Amino acid sequence: MSTELTRESLARLDAADPLSAFGERFNLPEGVIYLDGNSLGALPKGAAERAAQVVTEEWGQGLIRSWNTAGWFEMPLKLGDKLGQLLGAKPNETAITDTTTLNLFKALASALRTQKADSPQRRVILTERDNFPTDIYIAEGLADLVNSLSQETGVAYEVKLIDGEASLRAALDETVAVVALSHVNYRTGSMWDMDETTAAIHGSGALVVWDLAHAAGAVPIDLNAADADYAVGCTYKYLNGGPGSPAFIWVNARHHERFWQPLSGWWSHKSPFEMAGSYTPANDIRRFMCGTQPVTSLAMIEVGLDIALEADMDKVRANSLELVDLFIELVETRCAGYGLELVTPREHAARGSHVSFRHEHGYEIIAALIDQGVIGDYREPEVLRFGITPLYLTRTDIWDAVEKLREILHTNAWQREEYAVRNAVT
The missing domain is CATH 3.40.640.10 (Type I PLP-dependent aspartate aminotransferase-like (Major domain))
Structure with missing residues (x-):
């Protein structure tokens, strides 16, 4: 990935990607970026009718x-x-x-x-x-x-x-x-x-x-x-x-x-x-x-x-690797200095389709992200975990999610008291 990335350049890549059409096959709430498909996948259209x-x-x-x-x-x-x-x-x-x-x-x-x-x-x-x-x-x-x-x-x-x-x-x-x-x-x-x-x-x-x-x-x-x-x-x-x-x-x-x-x-x-x-x-x-x-x-x-x-699994895998690479690059360039430590392997052959970072306040940061419509999840110890599901995630979704993360870290929004209250399911 280039360090000269912009949201507009990513949007152009999304528009030309045949896999982007699969996003229309799922029901997701407006304004939500869903990065938790590694715990619970999104609702396919037709499932409720079935x-x-x-x-x-x-x-x-x-x-x-x-x-x-x-x-x-x-x-x-x-x-x-x-x-x-x-x-x-x-x-x-x-x-x-x-x-x-x-x-x-x-x-x-x-x-x-x-x-x-x-x-x-x-x-x-x-x-x-x-x-x-x-x-x-x-x-x-x-x-x-x-x-x-x-x-x-x-x-x-x-x-x-x-x-x-x-x-x-x-x-x-x-x-x-x-x-x-x-x-x-x-x-x-x-x-x-x-x-x-x-x-x-x-x-x-x-x-x-x-x-x-x-x-x-x-x-x-x-x-x-x-x-x-x-x-x-x-x-x-x-x-x-x-x-x-x-x-x-x-x-x-x-x-x-x-x-x-x-x-x-x-x-x-x-x-x-x-x-x-x-x-x-x-x-x-x-x-x-x-x-x-x-x-x-x-x-x-x-x-x-x-x-x-119906999807081409090789294409799904290729997009997964690209999106995780993008996520890592954006976090490391746009969220540098905030204590996020990558724990997922960089090597393509050594990783699956989610990416994880460690931070001492990982739970609170994830809670703040969820409150802002970016849904990831948390795993002990101190791990922020993001599932990359190419059937309904785009490059601009990744950009927007990292921007929300950067904003939360820059403003210390994660420090609000309610974000420290642990839910039964994290």
């Missing part, structure tokens, strides 16, 4: 018949195959179901069971110290559950934490069963090289679970090309599925037959409506499901997925 169709027509008129006539029963797999096109998945490897937390539990349980059959000495779950906390909690909870139910004596299952690539490679030994990594770090935006990291993990004899919560819909992904084992993630961030929309789980087809569902609900049964007295798992990705699915939420996901599939 939800109303499910409620008034399919439920209201079709009633119970809609499980068959409206395709409710097959929706998790139909949408999973759509999403799979963004993940490098083969048909019938992806299901949209449950939450990321539950899907991570299933994937880790599957990996431990597989490793116990093949290499019983492998009882370590490796994950990042800086991983999203629920990923660590679930790994620790699973290890504790297995140990509490085991009658074996001696070596127990345990969770070990690593710090970066060198730490990971040093920890990979004959005791490691599975490695759980977030492709893009939730706080800093740093990104693992999926291909190289998966190869290193497999070279040690371990399996890998990728958390794609901050990657799906934001960066190009090819799980099969990387030869990954499992992946999980949410649909409410860059995929614009709506608040709390169901998550997804991807399982490499080679693992389908070996996994016995630890949460063996009837929807994962081979023939759920036979009401059999014993459990026989489905022989495909359906075996990773649990119970009855939330149809209205699932239906809304499809609207965002269709938009994502």
Whole structure:
């Protein structure tokens, strides 16, 4: 980016960018610059109408018949195959179901069971110290559950934490069963090289679970090309599925037959409506499901997925990299001297699609920005985080957002008492 940037020059670039047209596909309030799509994507036009169709027509008129006539029963797999096109998945490897937390539990349980059959000495779950906390909690909870139910004596299952690539490679030994990594770090935006990291993990004899919560819909992904084992993630961030929309789980087809569902609900049964007295798992990705699915939420996901599939993911990635570069340059030139420290990697291959800065008063600054219509979010410790979503953000949006940030810092507007009051959700 040139240091001679102006808002007018950026506006000309926006006008010539074919991706700019996608902004019309979303409903955003007038006067708001939305930089929080990495936590909750914007509302796609048509999503509210789709939800109303499910409620008034399919439920209201079709009633119970809609499980068959409206395709409710097959929706998790139909949408999973759509999403799979963004993940490098083969048909019938992806299901949209449950939450990321539950899907991570299933994937880790599957990996431990597989490793116990093949290499019983492998009882370590490796994950990042800086991983999203629920990923660590679930790994620790699973290890504790297995140990509490085991009658074996001696070596127990345990969770070990690593710090970066060198730490990971040093920890990979004959005791490691599975490695759980977030492709893009939730706080800093740093990104693992999926291909190289998966190869290193497999070279040690371990399996890998990728958390794609901050990657799906934001960066190009090819799980099969990387030869990954499992992946999980949410649909409410860059995929614009709506608040709390169901998550997804991807399982490499080679693992389908070996996994016995630890949460063996009837929807994962081979023939759920036979009401059999014993459990026989489905022989495909359906075996990773649990119970009855939330149809209205699932239906809304499809609207965002269709938009994502219509866009060129390589172009989305290119714009993301450009917009983050622009954000960094503008902050460092127009907000210099105010104590903002970049914590996101500058290198393109090493970052996802959000950018983060550290400041000792990060929470108050974000609160002031939100009050001025620039919506980012805050993460401990002291991190201001901005999601860059090229489907509805432009270069002039970035310029205007940084101008608001500069004004707030220059005038000390963030020092107002109300900005120090912590909300339940930050």
